[in-house]
Amino acid sequence: MVPAAPARYFCTSGKGMEHFVAQEVKNKLAAEKVEHVSGKVFFTTNSDLRKLQTLKSAERLFLLLKKLPPLSLPENKGRGLYKIKQYVIGDPCCWLDALSVWQNLQGKGFKEENPLFLKRNAEHAQTSLAPKKRKEDTTYVEAEDYHLENQIVSPLLVGREDDGKNNKQTFPGVPAQNQKEKPIADIKQHCISFRVSCRCSGTVAKRFTAQEVGRIVGIGLIKEFGWKADLRNPYLEIFVHLNDSYCVVGFPVLRHPLASREYIQRPGLRSTVAWAMASLAEINSGAFVLDPMCGFGTILMEAAKEWPDVQYLGVDVNASQLQGAYENVKTAKLQDKINLFKASALELPLRSGSVDVVISDIPFGKKFKAAKDMKLLLPDILQEMERVLHVGGTLVLLLSRDLYNHINRHGIRIRSNENLSCGNEMSRPEMKAGSYQEKTNRSPTAVSSVMEEMAQETFASKMTHCGSLMPVEFHGVSLGVTDAFIYKCKKISSAVL
Numbered sequence: 001m002v003p004a005a006p007a008r009y010f011c012t013s014g015k016g017m018e019h020f021v022a023q024e025v026k027n028k029l030a031a032e033k034v035e036h037v038s039g040k041v042f043f044t045t046n047s048d049l050r051k052l053q054t055l056k057s058a059e060r061l062f063l064l065l066k067k068l069p070p071l072s073l074p075e076n077k078g079r080g081l082y083k084i085k086q087y088v089i090g091d092p093c094c095w096l097d098a099l100s101v102w103q104n105l106q107g108k109g110f111k112e113e114n115p116l117f118l119k120r121n122a123e124h125a126q127t128s129l130a131p132k133k134r135k136e137d138t139t140y141v142e143a144e145d146y147h148l149e150n151q152i153v154s155p156l157l158v159g160r161e162d163d164g165k166n167n168k169q170t171f172p173g174v175p176a177q178n179q180k181e182k183p184i185a186d187i188k189q190h191c192i193s194f195r196v197s198c199r200c201s202g203t204v205a206k207r208f209t210a211q212e213v214g215r216i217v218g219i220g221l222i223k224e225f226g227w228k229a230d231l232r233n234p235y236l237e238i239f240v241h242l243n244d245s246y247c248v249v250g251f252p253v254l255r256h257p258l259a260s261r262e263y264i265q266r267p268g269l270r271s272t273v274a275w276a277m278a279s280l281a282e283i284n285s286g287a288f289v290l291d292p293m294c295g296f297g298t299i300l301m302e303a304a305k306e307w308p309d310v311q312y313l314g315v316d317v318n319a320s321q322l323q324g325a326y327e328n329v330k331t332a333k334l335q336d337k338i339n340l341f342k343a344s345a346l347e348l349p350l351r352s353g354s355v356d357v358v359i360s361d362i363p364f365g366k367k368f369k370a371a372k373d374m375k376l377l378l379p380d381i382l383q384e385m386e387r388v389l390h391v392g393g394t395l396v397l398l399l400s401r402d403l404y405n406h407i408n409r410h411g412i413r414i415r416s417n418e419n420l421s422c423g424n425e426m427s428r429p430e431m432k433a434g435s436y437q438e439k440t441n442r443s444p445t446a447v448s449s450v451m452e453e454m455a456q457e458t459f460a461s462k463m464t465h466c467g468s469l470m471p472v473e474f475h476g477v478s479l480g481v482t483d484a485f486i487y488k489c490k491k492i493s494s495a496v497l
Contacts, residue, residue, distance in 0.1 A: 006032070006046040007101050010067075010250060011058035011258070012039060013272070016477035020057040020276040028054055037245065042067065049105050052253060056275040056306065059259045062239055062250030063105070065098045066090065070244055073207070084213055085220040088240060088249055092224055099192075099236070102251045193230035194221065195237055202244035213242060261301075263332035266324035268296035269361050273398065273477055273486075277359055278303035280473070280488050281396045285309040287356040292345040292385060297325030297338065299359055304337040312338040315348065345381050353390040360385075361398040375406050386469055386491065395469060395489040404474075404485040468493045 013021045018036040022043075025031040029051055031043035042064065045052075052061060071087050073080040089095070198214035217240055221227050227236075241248045261271045277299055283289060287310045291300050294314030304312055316322050322340055329338045343349050345360075362381070363374060385395060399407070469489040476485055 006044050008033075008042065008044050008064040009052075009253070010040050010042045010062050010064050010248065011055065012060045012062075013041060013058050014270070014478050014480075015039060016475060016483075017057055017272060017276060019475060020272075020279060021055075024055055024057045024279070040248070049107070049253070052105075053258070055258050056302065057272050057279070059272065060257045061253045063098060063102050063253055065249040065251065066094060066247075067249075068247040071242070071247060073204075077207070081208065081212060081216045084208070084242070085216045087247065088217050089220045089224060095225070098251065102236075102253070105253060192225070192227045193233075193235045194218075194227050195229065195231055195234045196221075197237060197239050199239075199241045200243070201241075204242045204244065214240065263301065263328065264296075264298065265327050265331050266296045267298075268324070269298045269398070270479060271298060271302055273479065273484075274299040274302040274361075275306065276475075276477070277361075277396050277398060277486055278306060280394075280486065281357045281359050282394050283307045283310055283357055287311070288354065289313070289357040289359065290348075290350070290355045290388065291315065291360050292348055292358065292381075293360045293363060294325055294340070295321050295361065295363075297328050297340070299361060300325075300338050301328060301332050301334060303359070304334045305332070308337060310337070314338060314340045315343050315345065316340075317342065317344045346377070346384055348384055348388050350388045352387050355388045355390065355393060357394050357396070358385045358389050359394075359396040362400070362403060374403060378403065378406070382469075389491045391468075391491050391493060393491045395491065397487045397489075399485045399487055401483045401485065404487065 011021050011025070015038065018038070018041055021041040022034050022036050025041065025043045025045070026034055029043070029045040029047045031045045031047075034041065034043045036042065041058070055061065068087065071084065073083060196214040196218050198210040198217065200208060200210050200213055204213075217238070218229060221238070222229070237252050239248075239250045239252060259270070259272050264271065281289070281303070283303060285307075287307075289300070289303060289310055289312045291297075291313070292315045294300060294316050297314050300312045300314050304310070314322075314325055316325070319342060322342055325340055329335055329340070341349070362378070389395060468491050470492045472488045472490055474485050474487045476483060478484075
């Protein structure tokens with residue numbers, strides 16, 4: 001069901017993926033007022049749930065309840081938590097309006113399921129705030145401070161992850177034990193069950209744990225609306241993120257993350273990054289797309305799901321990797337779109353200039369050990385990719401930070417481009433890199449061995465054969481434990497061998 005009016009959403013994303021999410025919501029959802037911060041993209045759209053589910057580059061999707069500037073907190077911890085509760089909950093009408101939109105998206109009639117809740121209309125919510133809140137400002141601070149100190153080891157707390165810097169905690173609201181508060185037993189049968197997923201980072205995390213913040217928010221929701229905590233199967237999940245830049249509150253639109261792919265049986269590259277690579281490749285109907293080091297085939301599957309009228313070929317020299325790719329392709333029912341072939345990326349069984357798009361995740365050598373140092377193989381691999389790619393074709397690679405820096409340091413002779421686009425701030429520090437000549441003029445103490453220098457000379461020499469590849473753009477992305485770069489080139493002329 002389409003909301004009555006455009007609604008405000010936000011997606012979470014991996015570091016460096018914000019650009020791709022922003023472009024995708026514009027293209028697929030005709031989104032407006034698109035803005036992003038690190039790890040989140042905010043936008044407005046009137047799209048229904050079916051369209052929202054088509055997003056591929058984001059991790060999770062939330063209906064935005066509120067986005068507030070950072071909160072100035074008092075020194076006293078109890079008063080600080082009380083202020084957080086007041087700040088996060090704020091106007092009850094805002095919660096009721098957002099809840100109505102969320103329920104419309106889910107296609108459930110809230111009147112039928114929760115008739116008692118709607119009786120708390122906006123006017124009632126407003127009157128419940130005015131005199132009572134002023135009294136609470138002076139009376140309940142100390143009581144709630146005492147309550148929090150005595151409930152810190154509540155058995156209802158679960159899933160704690162506290163590293164001191166970025167605390168993430170999922171747990172339900174729990175009722176306060178103060179005599180003036182309504183006990184759980186008196187809560188009416190027809191009420192919403194909920195749990196709070198709280199994340200604190202920055203200086204907020206140094207003062208409060210996610211468990212403390214989530215508890216006080218849960219207490220506030222129970223007092224304000226009479227909702228009921230439910231860890232295992234809540235009707236509503238509430239996401240709260242506090243940091244030094246903003247306070248964000250939202251409702252997850254879907255039960256499962258957008259990044260989950262039911263058709264991937266053997267996980268390889270993260271699906272969101274694979275989709276982002278394919279989105280840069282300029283794949284057109286009728287094209288021939290090659291992944292010469294396909295692994296478990298994640299990139300090809302993400303591309304085939306989004307651009308189906310294309311023929312895809314996955315090549316890998318490792319039989320076990322190809323078996324995993326076959327299982328994934330079969331589960332995804334893409335056997336008619338994706339062909340798999342065992343061969344070496346150094347000797348591709350394809351005619352020169354026969355491929356429209358080459359797209360590949362160059363092995364980092366971390367998850368699966370390479371037989372040879374990838375730094376030494378990379379010149380020959382790129383030369384073979386360049387050979388099979390036709391003029392005007394696109395090359396998109398995922399490179400580890402080490403390989404990316406290696407390309408910049410040792411003078412890869414990919415044709416220079418003064419208009420090279422840097423995708424995000426993760427990429428910018430790497431734009432200035434010394435040439436091979438500058439590196440060979442280093443002091444002796446900076447050179448590890450004579451053999452290393454000889455390998456560098458061989459590498460630079462081989463790269464003279466990639467003169468037809470023009471770099472177009474690159475994007476730094478995070479893969480969790482490591483950083484990587486999506487590197488895009490166009491073949492603009494025949495290679496000069």
